[in-house]
Amino acid sequence: MPPNDAIDAAVSAAPGWAGAPPETRAPALTAVAAALEDARAELTALADEETHLGAARLNGELTRTTFQLTLFAEQVREGAFYDARIDAADPEWPTGPRPDLRRYRTAAGPVLVFAASNFPFAFSVAGGDTASAWAAGCPVVVKAHPGHPRLSRRTAEVIGAAGLPDGVFGLIEGEDVGVEALRHPGIAAAAFTGSQRGGLALAKIAAERPVPIPFYAEMGSVNPSVVTPRAARARGEEIVQGYAASLTMGAGQFCTNPGLLFAPAALLDRAARRLRAIGAAPMLNDRIESGYLAGADALAARPGVRRLVWPDGGASAVPRLLTMDLDAFKADIGAAAEECFGPLGLIVTYDRLADLADVLTGLPGQLTASLHAEPDETADLAPLAAVLAGRSGRVLWNQWPTGVSVTHAMQHGGPFPATTAPSTTSVGTAAIDRFLRPVAFQGWPQELLPPPLQDGNPWKVPQTLR
């Protein structure tokens, strides 16, 4: 479909989809989930051809994708996201007579989704951004990622056959086409998962429109993890095992990859041994592989950086491990804390826990931060824990950040530059908040009120009455 046709169709579909009752919108989402499930074998095979992520991972990711659709269908049925508030008229209100006021959150309008390369299902055509925007009542136009074009088109066909109303979904392709779509006056908001360079360039375009729109970009981070000296002594082997697994999972192609580890020097040899045992894994595509190799080379060349695990030849996509001490890191934090997409680890060695807080405070915003420590040292760790929670969207205790659970309490976001919108999440049920806009109705007749605000509450949504 020509890009402008897709957006025009989304604009036409927007009022109907925003106003559709739960019994229309929820089944539409589950129908897409079912259609994807029916096409599982074909879609995962296609995805593997284009991304090399392997059948196990891709099957798991498709499950995650259909689960997301189902979970958002549940949100639609529950209707809590409308945040329906009804204030009865009150002649005795302290600031003067209060009129009958009713406020809810309605769909923002057509949403443009920029698909990610590294999750060909869960952050792509029918991924979390699409599911949450649909649930909010927004038609979605997806700009396909060029890393998996055939899968994108086939997924779009499967969605197209699932019975969504016309215009509620569209697929467009091409970088220029995506930029043009972002400038289209019919687009009300956009979501993006990818690199900082790409995200910031698009965010600028969104902000410079005649009518600027929200641009929700998740741009990755180095996800600092801290191992305390006591934890290193007590559970060193277990910790490096978890580290190596998390760092190399999916060839390190996760925005929550634990690229930056602060640990006592005693862990270095063990970590190196673990990583050396892990072989090359195919990366998503040549561009990403060469980006990984260049990023690793650049970091290895920074002052004070030493190579712990490094292939002799230097060119294959095996895990690499670098190290530097805390002073060197502090002196070069801008370069040393930059994300390198792939299985590259940097271990910053330190002696005293007390020296860490300052350095961590100086880190750019992060999606996650992890703390590996012993249960009985929590009292000493409060200041450090506060710093980690202040610099990131999710903190973890004795766990690794890869694996982002799709649930109600998930926060997948974080201070800039991890995202452009630190008050939002792109994973979990709260992701729907990005695509809603509040409207209040004052003294409005019942029959013109949207159903969530009517006295009769025909959709049975939670209403807060005051």
Place this chain on the structure above:
Amino acid sequence: MPPNDAIDAAVSAAPGWAGAPPETRAPALTAVAAALEDARAELTALADEETHLGAARLNGELTRTTFQLTLFAEQVREGAFYDARIDAADPEWPTGPRPDLRRYRTAAGPVLVFAASNFPFAFSVAGGDTASAWAAGCPVVVKAHPGHPRLSRRTAEVIGAAGLPDGVFGLIEGEDVGVEALRHPGIAAAAFTGSQRGGLALAKIAAERPVPIPFYAEMGSVNPSVVTPRAARARGEEIVQGYAASLTMGAGQFCTNPGLLFAPAALLDRAARRLRAIGAAPMLNDRIESGYLAGADALAARPGVRRLVWPDGGASAVPRLLTMDLDAFKADIGAAAEECFGPLGLIVTYDRLADLADVLTGLPGQLTASLHAEPDETADLAPLAAVLAGRSGRVLWNQWPTGVSVTHAMQHGGPFPATTAPSTTSVGTAAIDRFLRPVAFQGWPQELLPPPLQDGNPWKVPQTLR
């Protein structure tokens, strides 16, 4: 206090204020309210000297201001704004074992508030932005409005004596100082109420920082009101009476002023008679008065515009009324729908209701939109009502938009350019949402969790357990 000292103090105060229990934060807000109440006579007198708004209005506004502080103190005690979500670990979760995940919203950090000229209490030093940011747990630095410098300083002294922790409040003055503060790395978010020109210039600065921050600007609008032909016939006199009162209230110096009225031509004479009977009112200051006169002159000179109420001399701040027909308005919508701050009315005459929807769809985003109609014509008005709700943050039925109730269901916001952040409100309890940032804790030890997420729930906040 030197500007950087105020911000440094806010940065130092931020963790303590964010983590303060309700029994500390709520009484701090009510203490400020009580201190302002104690100083009522002095403050309102000072405000009248600097703004000419009159004792009645200023006393009412101070009541609104202390009420806001009290209402936000209640929000602090209730704790719903934390949006505490606790997902128990679940080994059977469909996408794989779910860890213990807990998410809440915590304070974003120090907030810079740009005070407004037209509400020297309610949108100024101790106004709604300050109250909602404090309630969220953010220290506040207010950039005083130059329209009421002595009142601003005195209000700051009153706040200073109310016992807030050091650094939780600071006042700075000067346009350059405000811009410099907006660029300060310690500021996490900013709020603004004022003109589109000022708001957009500051929004650009906020967006271009090395670390961009949210900039919540409420920039006013023309607040279209529609009178249906049937309502005009049935209640013409009552409608023009309400219109004239709303248009000239406070010399028209409200961002919700109903500057743009769509009405049958039959109402013109009545409206003109009503407005002619209203004399000159002092405006806030000379700059605003000359802005009003220049804006009125400019609109009067547009093609198709006719003067209905216009002083002979042309220079005094009396109400002015202009008219044009729907075709002329459509042809010049960019200029004709621009806000002119002051008691200037534009009545766009129309014949057929069916012609309105298209024109209203083309309006820039609005804070409010009102519909004056008969109860039994609602069935015909559904499309028009949908357009109005789509272009504004609040719609009103047979009411006028001035007078913004401070309550739970208020929405004072709207699509760009009425605001820079259509998903937020600057009035009502939902205003607190602007200053919060979610953080999730995965597998985190109880003793390191923030109190709202602990099993014991020591602050007794609402927790959603799943």
